[in-house]
Amino acid sequence: MTGPDAPAALRATGLGFRYRKRGGRALRDCEFTVPNGRITALVGRNGAGKSTLLHLAGGLLRADSGELRVLDTAPGTAEARARVALLTQDKPLYPRFTVADTLLMGEKLNSSWDRAVAERTVREGDIPLHVRVGELSPGQRTRVALALALGKRPELLLLDEPMADLDPVARGEIMASLMAEAAERGTNIVLSSHVLPEIEQTCDWVLLLRDGRIELSEDAEALRESHAVLTGHTDQADALAGRHTVVRRRAAGRQMTALVRQHGPLRGDWHVERPRLEDILIGYLEAGAPGRLAPAERTEAAA
Numbered sequence: 001m002t003g004p005d006a007p008a009a010l011r012a013t014g015l016g017f018r019y020r021k022r023g024g025r026a027l028r029d030c031e032f033t034v035p036n037g038r039i040t041a042l043v044g045r046n047g048a049g050k051s052t053l054l055h056l057a058g059g060l061l062r063a064d065s066g067e068l069r070v071l072d073t074a075p076g077t078a079e080a081r082a083r084v085a086l087l088t089q090d091k092p093l094y095p096r097f098t099v100a101d102t103l104l105m106g107e108k109l110n111s112s113w114d115r116a117v118a119e120r121t122v123r124e125g126d127i128p129l130h131v132r133v134g135e136l137s138p139g140q141r142t143r144v145a146l147a148l149a150l151g152k153r154p155e156l157l158l159l160d161e162p163m164a165d166l167d168p169v170a171r172g173e174i175m176a177s178l179m180a181e182a183a184e185r186g187t188n189i190v191l192s193s194h195v196l197p198e199i200e201q202t203c204d205w206v207l208l209l210r211d212g213r214i215e216l217s218e219d220a221e222a223l224r225e226s227h228a229v230l231t232g233h234t235d236q237a238d239a240l241a242g243r244h245t246v247v248r249r250r251a252a253g254r255q256m257t258a259l260v261r262q263h264g265p266l267r268g269d270w271h272v273e274r275p276r277l278e279d280i281l282i283g284y285l286e287a288g289a290p291g292r293l294a295p296a297e298r299t300e301a302a303a
């Protein structure tokens, strides 16, 4: 089921947020829907607004314009808190608690607590239950925080760059457990990440933020199918831009390469390749808004 009445993991209408202290407008006019049952990559350059969006969804901040709904309910309410888990970058845990105390706290605070899942997540990292959290490495603390989040059996799991401090093996293991969780229980996952190859392998929906605005909210496969990397003579550039959206282009002499979103069939003499999701995301992240010149090309033009 699609459309405005279909169940959604996240739905934003005219969403805006400004931090009071330094007055920066972190999000503006955000309008998007993430359907139920998706693993969503939340992508954007540093400062684009990813953490702010996740904090709003987790109920730690309140929107100051428009609206954000999580699982079709208001963030921060008792209902939303029971159904949504947020793992933030700072992973607040009590350093004097042992790992076992921490999991017990999770059990006391959550009626839907799944001890087996929480303990398995910790055990897979070879973390002894009797050690104090303050004595763990940052990566081990990440695993404990994730155990708390997974033990809650959330319907929506919000992860704010959770794996930056995990070693590559642990990272692979955690990603595999997350994918298994999503496949078995249909858990919605929204994962903010800068690791594009990982996104390519795991995510089926993309939310891309630029300067606090949503630039893409789209099915990953649809993105792959609608974009192409074209190589050909630069004298075709104007005709191309007239018919299709040129996300990013680079010229070397008379030869140009462009990432385009196709609107209809291609005309002209182009070598066409289907891009990976990673190439598309890099294209959007490097470029200005679609249709503008990429930063590299702008520099060449100014020289």
Ligand SMILES: Nc1ncnc2c1ncn2[C@@H]1O[C@H](COP(=O)(O)OP(=O)(O)OP(=O)(O)O)[C@@H](O)[C@H]1O
Residues within 6 Å of the ligand: 019, 020, 021, 022, 023, 024, 025, 026, 044, 045, 046, 047, 048, 049, 050, 051, 052, 053
């Ligand atoms: N506590 C705060 N007080 C004031 N401004 C803030 C605060 N936190 C974030 N901002 C500003 O809000 C904007 C969005 O920041 P946010 O942390 O949401 O971005 P991000 O996409 O998560 O970045 P990163 O990839 O670096 O983690 C930035 O301009 C940032 O400077």
